[in-house]
Amino acid sequence: MKWEEIGGQTCSIARALSEVGDRWTLLVLREAFLRTSRFGDFVERTGAARNLVADRLHKLVAADVLERRVYQEKPERFEYRLTQKGRDLYPLMMALVHWGDRWHDDGRGKPIEHVHRTCGHVMHAEPTCSECGERLDPRQVDVRPGPALLAEEG
Amino acid sequence: MKWEEIGGQTCSIARALSEVGDRWTLLVLREAFLRTSRFGDFVERTGAARNLVADRLHKLVAADVLERRVYQEKPERFEYRLTQKGRDLYPLMMALVHWGDRWHDDGRGKPIEHVHRTCGHVMHAEPTCSECGERLDPRQVDVRPGPALLAEEG
DNA sequence: TGCCGTGAGTTGCGAAAGGAAACCATCTGT
DNA sequence: ACAGATGGTTTCCTTTCGCAACTCACGGCA
Known part of the structure; x- marks a missing residue:
């Protein structure tokens, strides 16, 4: 393909x-x-x-x-x-940065830091549920076919 | 390169x-x-x-x-x-899905849906500040060199 | 008038990576 | 004995990369 x-x-x-x-x-x-x-x-x-x-x-x-x-x-x-x-695409970029920070640290710390102007802290993006606001845990999320897939199959 | x-x-x-x-x-x-x-x-x-x-x-x-x-x-x-x-890499994948859902909808809705078991709703990942929990707005985030970059330059 | 510098590309070519299909090896079921 | 499932590897051809060189349009300047 x-x-x-x-x-x-x-x-x-x-x-x-x-x-x-x-x-x-x-x-x-x-x-x-x-x-x-x-x-x-x-x-x-x-x-x-x-x-x-x-x-x-x-x-x-x-x-x-x-x-x-x-x-x-x-x-x-x-x-x-x-x-x-x-x-x-901002969330995508932030996710990439955070993963890189966490798993490719060479011992010298982060290449760049993000500072949240609102609260003043060095931060990273934390995915939460858009509906209830809770921190996302993959094990708490079910995946199911949506309208587009169902329309295709049926 | x-x-x-x-x-x-x-x-x-x-x-x-x-x-x-x-x-x-x-x-x-x-x-x-x-x-x-x-x-x-x-x-x-x-x-x-x-x-x-x-x-x-x-x-x-x-x-x-x-x-x-x-x-x-x-x-x-x-x-x-x-x-x-x-x-x-879960946040990265969720970011990709959400962007695809939003900008590549062909009018038939989402290919798949994520259901948050905790709250029962169809949801997507919403990036928030890891420190204060507020929804992230790119304009409220400053970028500055981190330890690794500073060590390199100085 | 000619010449240099800057910005934004385009072109050409050898090297590397991708894509499709065939091939191999091991074991199971009939 | 032979077909089928599983998990790859090999082969061969096409496409994309990677790099350098070249183009084009202008502005400054001597």
Whole structure:
């Protein structure tokens, strides 16, 4: 099976991965969240080849995760900004950071820290139940087919 | 820059991606969270080629995200199970699902639903501050260099 | 007027990774 | 003896990477 077909599955993870499940794509998004906006900066800070950065930026724009805007005419210069769809990847990024912090600590502590301005503490993202607010324990969560899967089977 | 070098960056996202940032790897992990444990099932349910599944499973075992156990002798049969490190990817998976649900709905609703047994509702993961419990708003979070980055620069 | 520098890409080519199918090995059931 | 299940490995071909070089449009400047 090829990657173009993956997005066609009735599975939100597969669909999400078909748009942002690529290694360079995720590094580009890391930079976007750190306010990088210009082509050259993406190349420099991700370490990816220029053609790959160009390709990933264009795909992200096509997917409406980033938008490309002119920030200067003559000569035309562009910037790439997160859209709402892109900003919604924040929980994903925070989850990646936290997992990396926890399992890839080389003994020197965290590479970066997140400070919650509201409470003033160094924090990480803690997933909770959207309905009752309790901290999520995977063992307390049942998975069952949703409308889309049921429609498909029946 | 090659992918092997990425993990060496002083960046938790880069380090995380070096282990689980691959497309097939993430689909394999999706299955692991859905209790898939056998080689043939991974092949069938991810749709990946057998050689790729074999490669990804071995890498995940080497990274201590999965463990390979004999569940039957004569003939020897193996199962792949999430380790604690693997189970800790739960927030990442929930973030992927939720993003996919929100932005890739084809009008037929969610492919799968998560039910919180504790409160009985269909839910999704909501990231909150680990310190004060408030719902996370990216604009309320400051990013600053952590110990590892400071040690590197100074 | 020519020349340099900057930003944003595009092109070309050898090397690495991916994808499909065939093949192998071990054991069980009939 | 032979088919079927399980868990891979090998082979071969195509696609994608990774790197360097090149283009293009302009602005400054001497």
